[in-house]
Amino acid sequence: MARFYVKSKKHTMAAMFILLGLLMPTLEIIGAQSIGVCYGRNGDKLPTETEVINLYNTNGIGRMRVYDPIPETLNALRGTNIEIILDVPNPNLESLASDAATATDWIQRNIIAYSPDVRFRYIAVGNEVDPNTDKSQYVRFVLPAMQNIYNAIVASGLQDQIRVSTATYTGLLGNSSPPSEGSFLENVRQFVDPIIGFLAQNNLPLLVNVYPYFSYIGDTVNIPLPYALFTATDVVRDHDLEFRNLFDAILDAHYSALERAGGPNLQIVVSESGWPSEGGTAANLDNAGTYYRNLIDRVRGGTGTPKRPGNAIETYLFAMFDENLKEGDETERHFGLFYPNQQPKYQISFN
Template identity: 60%
Template sequence: MGFLDAKDCKAFMAPILLLLGFFLSGLELTGAQSVGVCYGRNGDNLPSEADVINLYKSNGIGRMRIYEPNQPTLNALRGSNIELIIGILNNNLQALTDAAAATDWVQNNVRNFWPDVKFRYIAVGNEVHPNDAEVGFVLPAMQNIRNAIASANLQDQIKVSTSIDTTLVENAYPPSQGSFTGAASSFIKPIIDFLVSNGAPLLVNVYPYFAYTLNPQDISLQYALFTSSGVVVTDPEGNRGYQNLFDALLDAQYSALEKAGAPNLQIVVSESGWPSEGGDAASVENAATFYKNLINHVKNGTPKRPGQAIETYLFAMFDENQKNPPGIERHFGLFSPSQQPKYQISFG
């Protein structure tokens, strides 16, 4: 083959550059897709699993969190391309401290569905607190599940973690002062070390709603709903300005991780939401404002982690009429059980 002249070279390169452009735009879209939705099933009037998956797809929701390995849901997810966080209930943790039981769990709930179902994370327990009976079972269960995942050669595709809430961190004002409580430290530090060694993120449920309603005298509704017109809190460390409570709560978690020796550990926001009725400041208008602003905001990161999209899961897909206690817990749905949207939201 002879050398190409400038004209031939341009003609030769044009389709390659076009294909490269499509490839890079695909990467950009994938990176930008940071919002998923939690699919809770505590209701007696919810749609079929197949209808739920179709609702996710028709709304462009590419990520889902479920709280236990429901087989009809996993079957409905086959071929959907929806990325999944699959949970293990707290009352099942003790059983999984047995390695053989963990191997069976991974076989029945992961290997039997992979690769038709795109598992992303396994959440071993949800919001276990230092005084809970299950506290000693979380890490051994995580280790056994991770070993079973590695035996299946899936450790690079599926990461094993646990989901905590923000109450394990104290001194969160200003965010740079955040640290794990004394009671939480002995529980969470070995888990953090496990996550770092395995390249897995920490899952954190972040609820500005509860932080606001517990302290409305010091926290404004606008700060909680992302509607403040300017900086509300200035953190002397780095002179960081905070315009919303979500960022402040999340950066307090990052500060706690730094003090625990894990400055580079990533956080996935495994739940965040606002109820539409049943309690203080719970209204359709406030919930719509929160969800819309949260979706737009998490593309951009926090003052402590600017420019890094925050992988976030909205809570929740449906109102769940059997959640306890009654009240706000039953009104976090983005959709009614009839599959009608409560708010006009674009999931990106």
């Protein structure tokens, strides 16, 4: 399998928080929110597409992120109730940005050809494009590709069913602590502000990959491990807001950044979040299992974040399987919830 996707997670949010020592009771979790899981394919000896879909259904996983429009995957999804995020891979951005007809053809081949048998929820036009990384060559193509894909969706009459966005990440933040002071790096504003304006104009959400693990290992002095794993008993105060975990803090830092960039009403979908089971600092089965279980409980409650209370946090766990063929740090190969033989790595309930 050709490698279409590499997560760039070298971002470290320095000095995210120093905990203030006030004990607070745990919030009661009520309600329900569907959990998604990303379907990564950068591994060998992985199950067939049909077996993967059966594994989703068996475990009650109702949403999936797919990183490239592979016909075998989309055909296996026909007739299921699984809702998906379908990515436009970064290498495709230039052609889609340059020619509206190419975007229309992309929608015809990868959406219309499978709809309504496949339940498309979002199209993620690009993933973690950043002017400061090796993905910077894609920066000027993201917005025009989004516009062309959106126009093709509108022309197909699917704009009320399928929402167009892009997936960004914490590396674009220049300030994240406290969350109320969250802001984008000045040198990415020219890139990100027009995207935010486009999303706001069309009432579309922003997809954000949120990884407390990488924030934690970037500043283990000031970020306690329990705060990253949802097990802290102390809270962090930010004016009148109280934070009990790093996930909420990162998410609300993005909301503050959106407000400063002209998108005060944008909603965020957490398009990736996970914890590695080996390969680096604090990467082990116990920590990863704790993170995934607590994250599911956190977002399934539907209580929102301190800054956006009451808003469900739609979240996609990364990822279904370990991906031993992935490049980068060793941790990148150990985010799977299941082994390639389809046995669960952790005891997790998705519903």
